[in-house]
Amino acid sequence: MRKLRMGMVGGGIGSFMGDVHRKASGLDGMIELVCGAFNSSLEKTIASGKALYLPEDRCYGSYQEMIEKEKQLPEGERMDFVTIVTPNHLHFEPAKMALENGFHVVCDKPMTLTVEEAKTLEKLVEKTGLLFALTHNYTGNAMVKQARAMVLNGDLGAIYKVQVQYLQGWMTAEVNEQAKIKPWRADPTKSGIGGSLADIGTHAENLVSYITNSEIAEVAADLGRIGKDRVLDNDGNILLRMKNGAKGTMSISQVATGEENALIVKIYGSKGSIEWNQEDSTKLIAKWVDKPQQTFTPDGIAVYDNVRAISRIPKGHPEGYLEAFGNIYKAFGLHLMSILENKTIEKPDYPSVKEGVNGVEFIYAAVKSDKENSVWTALKA
């Protein structure tokens, strides 16, 4: 078998997420970058491509051009899938066009700006049978998978309480009017109707759903728009009711001063509970109704087999953000390889369009609830 060939939309040299996607996709030696429409101009894209050792003729002036020209290349040469690494407002169109032209897709979250767009992609994926991965990267962590496995195996009993927070402080500078440039995440034309909701709230929503194997049914949201002339939420306090009957709280912020990337989830059931902290990602703390507290580690003693399988290095040697991100690509890559080899395998564990729809619905429900003084609002209309 050969390496999988990836074309990238967005992610020019110097962009945080472009670099993350390249390193994560390349980690397991299964995927190679073959072309890109990295930047807003052909000139810049060519500069990016050069720094990435790409031939100039695979650097395209736009995603449209990339999709059209790659489609005309022979099967043994053209890209297999498109990865979309642009700001939120530039996810839908390239994803749609890629799918319509027979290319599989990997896409950053939130999937689209609107629920309608999200459902359009969902239908397209269903119709075309093409693969679609949404990079909710935190679900790629070994200890998140262990948490989910423990729920699925009934270790925690019936789940009745969740607590999730995703707190960052990097926008405090903007609030204090010391920021030199306004981030696109504060601009509704690029971020959509949600600010922190879109950027980090969807991660929190997805993580809780993933671990509990359930979905958020309704939310009661009280959002914050802290700072002068702030349009989009940069803070949120949200009550959750889940389909499995669990209740809980979500606290999100981009202005939680001093926090770096404090995504923490706690799940409580009738037999036990678990706690995971992204900044200390190689530990999963489990507390029990009848046993002393335990700490699970990747590749450590007594983790489930599917958890051990995703560790690339032995216990005690920390894997981090890039490796978890790489696990999304790896699962997607294995799926895609099976298709290219005409093998039928069960879909590996990676987030897809369904999770994308859920995320956008979550944003909309939270914004609506907040407008109506935190009234309970269902995600599914």
Place this chain on the structure above:
Amino acid sequence: MRKLRMGMVGGGIGSFMGDVHRKASGLDGMIELVCGAFNSSLEKTIASGKALYLPEDRCYGSYQEMIEKEKQLPEGERMDFVTIVTPNHLHFEPAKMALENGFHVVCDKPMTLTVEEAKTLEKLVEKTGLLFALTHNYTGNAMVKQARAMVLNGDLGAIYKVQVQYLQGWMTAEVNEQAKIKPWRADPTKSGIGGSLADIGTHAENLVSYITNSEIAEVAADLGRIGKDRVLDNDGNILLRMKNGAKGTMSISQVATGEENALIVKIYGSKGSIEWNQEDSTKLIAKWVDKPQQTFTPDGIAVYDNVRAISRIPKGHPEGYLEAFGNIYKAFGLHLMSILENKTIEKPDYPSVKEGVNGVEFIYAAVKSDKENSVWTALKA
């Protein structure tokens, strides 16, 4: 000066809280137990008194008898104050009678079963000029005082976000129907209209108010009554809006399986934030917009003077729950001594009837909000 003389209502030998109050009040050698109405019968009270080295004639069959008889003792002998260590429904009457008979009062929380009772006590204290301490013990921790001092001194800037949780798991056994006896905290005639709200929610409410030097203005509550035939809340997820404009979440539970006494508070301001965890009570973590994360410790470097002053032992030698509890008694005791010595001092830092009213109002607002599907409900009618 002599030791202060304490009479105790409730807290017979074997009760958790009676022992706590005795150890905490005795810690600094300033207060001695001189009499008590410890148990439901005179016989049991005498047994308790004997174990506590009390003379039999200072063991009373009821709090009424204790107050009446002690009042008749000469000034140099009779108790100075009454401490009330009973279940919630037995706070109001003895507190009222003590105040009406000229005795200062120390009382467990929540102060009363109803808001009306709470306000009655508040007025009585105002009218009599007697001292009243409510044992919201967690505010006695050095690092909680450091947190408050940092807010008061503006170190954190404007406060705009709070997050508080108070999670215990000890009632999970009851939920799983394995508990042998039903705790009184699950019985509305003894606990009042709140279960977890009264037992631990009021601590969380008080702690947030104390540190931020503000009050909770309104709540949106979604309570849980987990388990068969459960009447009172044993779980709660609550949105908070504070008078200072801050918003936040509160998560409380007595069925958070595996948790011991996980009271954690995080406060975010425009310049910095702090985090305190009761189970790791000798650390205060501070994060900053422009400095690396710091960890403050009791008697450690750069704590405020009033914080250092309450450490009994040098840094690195942990003081715990009893010492923090003792700090409430110590502050109350210093206040009382100043009065007995006819000195005028500023009221030392301990919770009183105002905090007691706030706590009961918090319970009522949360229960009302929950009944009305989490509608925002003000604490002050």
Place this chain on the structure above:
Amino acid sequence: MRKLRMGMVGGGIGSFMGDVHRKASGLDGMIELVCGAFNSSLEKTIASGKALYLPEDRCYGSYQEMIEKEKQLPEGERMDFVTIVTPNHLHFEPAKMALENGFHVVCDKPMTLTVEEAKTLEKLVEKTGLLFALTHNYTGNAMVKQARAMVLNGDLGAIYKVQVQYLQGWMTAEVNEQAKIKPWRADPTKSGIGGSLADIGTHAENLVSYITNSEIAEVAADLGRIGKDRVLDNDGNILLRMKNGAKGTMSISQVATGEENALIVKIYGSKGSIEWNQEDSTKLIAKWVDKPQQTFTPDGIAVYDNVRAISRIPKGHPEGYLEAFGNIYKAFGLHLMSILENKTIEKPDYPSVKEGVNGVEFIYAAVKSDKENSVWTALKA
């Protein structure tokens, strides 16, 4: 039964250790301070006594006077035991005189300045049958007792490795020549031949011995005397060989800049290992050959019965340094009460003269080894 009556040598008002001994001994309501020779002058001792609510006629100008006069008091009034809270060089004489006059003794560590003195006390205790407690307070911690119980019950298998450190930084100021007064612990006439060895090394030695139920057989020591004109060691790096065959390292320091009271012990056996950190004293971490890491807590799930029994408050409510110290007094007090009541009980778990001899021998062996360029030196000559 009545309270036990304690007379104190040293520990005048304002002294750290005097206050610790008073609070710790009073914690469980079993012991009362009845007399003292607290300070170097009668005048100061009377001032201390007044602050402690003692009658003036029980304040003595010297320990000799205290022992002589108390001896003449009637049985129902005189002190039961002497507690010695003085600098190291003032332990031996009062302890000896107390024993010779029929008083039980509680004594601070290290027991004496010389091995000869230590053995003299050991023989006196044996001869008189009086009780002697040495306040190696850290062994009073619940999690230290859990660690020892796990070793005794074979949970960890055969012990083959130990690691212990006791690091403080409070003397760095002296090293930097910023200290205003020279601490007596730096003065050989008061501290003995060991500096950090006497003050904290003996704690480390005792802790390792207690947990492993073994003794240090020989040491290879490389001591540090950091700072200008420093006479006594303020730092030490020591190899250990234990009687049970285990090997290990000890690192001690009073100039470990920034450390508060960092006593940490790790014990490794063929089945498992444990780790305890005094500054985080309510957790015991256990790691296993075949199970995930566990965290034990005082009064928590699955601790041994003798461990649970010493918790005064339920799990999650931290007990600290004073409570652990109080456990030494409590065990001693229960022993003494049994004797006063003519009951025969097994000696409760508290350190005594044997541990005192071991501690002084450890100091001497380490100093000797260091002088001879770290040659292995046996503790028992």
Place this chain on the structure above:
Amino acid sequence: MRKLRMGMVGGGIGSFMGDVHRKASGLDGMIELVCGAFNSSLEKTIASGKALYLPEDRCYGSYQEMIEKEKQLPEGERMDFVTIVTPNHLHFEPAKMALENGFHVVCDKPMTLTVEEAKTLEKLVEKTGLLFALTHNYTGNAMVKQARAMVLNGDLGAIYKVQVQYLQGWMTAEVNEQAKIKPWRADPTKSGIGGSLADIGTHAENLVSYITNSEIAEVAADLGRIGKDRVLDNDGNILLRMKNGAKGTMSISQVATGEENALIVKIYGSKGSIEWNQEDSTKLIAKWVDKPQQTFTPDGIAVYDNVRAISRIPKGHPEGYLEAFGNIYKAFGLHLMSILENKTIEKPDYPSVKEGVNGVEFIYAAVKSDKENSVWTALKA
């Protein structure tokens, strides 16, 4: 510029270290694997090569063949450097041959089996001017670099104490005679005269030297050979004296039951101290004589510029073992690129032959000291 071309000796598919070197070297898109002599037979090497998408004609039956044939390839095609990923006894010969044939070298540690071999390589590197990187990967961690920068900048003052441990438990199974296969690290013909000394002791030695910018002058070692028929050390307790005057302890073990990869270093100076724990690698704790404890993080506030520069992702997104390993390759790669481009740059920060010699000398000194009952033994004869 083009990618750098790497040939690999050892590291066939399935080997832990081969995979680590491939992922780490590929992480930054600067280095590509072009050929290999991965396994003991050509057949297996070809299978490995196929899995790595290598053409069969670049898979060689031996390192000798690889070096000879690659040398004959045109400049635009042949490998630029050899990376050696074999057991210890197979480092020297391929490294020597590569250097003698003009290839730069990356080599696993310990560099060689004997001091003589190590010095031979050192001289060869000096003579040829070729680059040589030794993969002491832990020095690639951002927080280790911050620690070194703090020492170099005098933040900690004069360094006088070090404490280092490297504890693993994976060989306990062997000790308990439950291991199915004997690891090569227990075999003197493959590991050399040191067991744990070679595998992890050299990492500890290198880490202390790197951070303190000094070297270990002499050691007093007490090694353990725990288990039946054990030949090589699997445990060690070692006193250290450093060239800068600092003293300290080293504790190493492969039978520290339950430990995963517990490499912890603490460095104490006259102004402050630092602590780093490999298993929690994204934090550096600093304690100060006059400031509260701080926690530094990669890309966090107030880290030195050279530290920030090596973070690939923003603060709060953990980089781990592979990324730190990748930093060695990246520094080596930048050095090599500068040479291929005929630019002169200062040697980037990566370990080389000097560190390799030190490591082997450390092993020899420790083994010698242990044989002579822990007598102090100099590393440099």
